Amino acid sequence: MTETSNATQLTRERPSFSNFDLRVSRVRQLSPHFTRVTFTGDDLVNFGTEGLDQRIKVVLPLPSTGFDTFPTGADWYGEWRELPEAKKNPFRTYTIRSIRVADRELDVDFVAHGDGGPASQWAMSAAVGERVIVVGPDSRSSSRGVGLTWKPGAARHLLIAGDETAVPAISAILESLPETAVGRVFLEVPSADDVLQLTAPAGVSITWVPRVSPHRDYGLGLVAAVRDWVRDHVRTVSSTPVTLDEVDIDSEILWDVPDPAVMPGPDDMYAWIAGEASAIKTIRRFLVSESGLDRKSVAFMGYWRLGKAEA
């Protein structure tokens, strides 16, 4: 193939993610700290429909110029980085809670964490008619599956754990499981009033871990619950403990997920763990270094870092 024809083919290839120009159509307070915002827009006809833990970027308006300076091309991120600070729309990572392409509706569950972050603040006062841009999966792209981490393969036993920021992903994952699934789920939430009604197969048991104080001791309850459960079910844990690379969670993102080409087998336990980076780091060390859980079967994701804005 010549250089010219190769370049032509590449420019014709549609990127896996596109911009979706949306408006708020509904806002529902699910609990003291969870707000469900429903977005609508004709663009959603081309939204990839995987669901599960599909991550997206929610781009927020600038106070005076809205989205006038937000780049719309395939390299939107590269162009955005070159903009002066005042012209940079803030954006944050979220999960699709559910998508109804036929109705042109997309739900995102926002945690109100009260720390002044632009996304949390926006969600706390979101009103019908407000415009956002969502950068999400494009159903017309041939490179599908980008932004999905849930890859249990044939694993029959599941361990799923996360804090409130992972509750939307975990809720969608649980709804997708076959009736035969067997597993244990731990969910840390700010308060007992944030416990939500989830749908899961009978063999999957869910333990909610409300914090004593909503905005203190992040991760303590989650770490203890996962550790106790793993200790009591040590027979499900196999293989040789390994030494892990240290991740500096204040300067790097903790994102240690299995190679998607190496799928867990039916006798493996598959684990999916997401939340505040320090808690996830502790759980990772415990599960992999001390308990010897096979790294090819466990995804660790630091969704946010206490004291550090996402961007």
Ligand SMILES: Cc1cc2nc3c(=O)[nH]c(=O)nc-3n(C[C@H](O)[C@H](O)[C@H](O)COP(=O)(O)OP(=O)(O)OC[C@H]3O[C@@H](n4cnc5c(N)ncnc54)[C@H](O)[C@@H]3O)c2cc1C
């Ligand atoms: C793949 C992925 C999927 C995610 N899905 C969701 C989702 O569906 N729903 C959701 O609510 N979040 C989700 N998150 C987490 C979300 O991106 C972060 O919480 C993000 O920091 C929120 O942006 P912000 O503008 O509110 O705060 P930022 O400006 O990023 O941070 C401002 C301050 O708030 C603190 N902070 C941020 N989040 C929290 C929190 N939850 N609790 C307490 N303090 C916090 C930061 O440490 C910082 O000090 C996801 C993250 C990832 C990586």
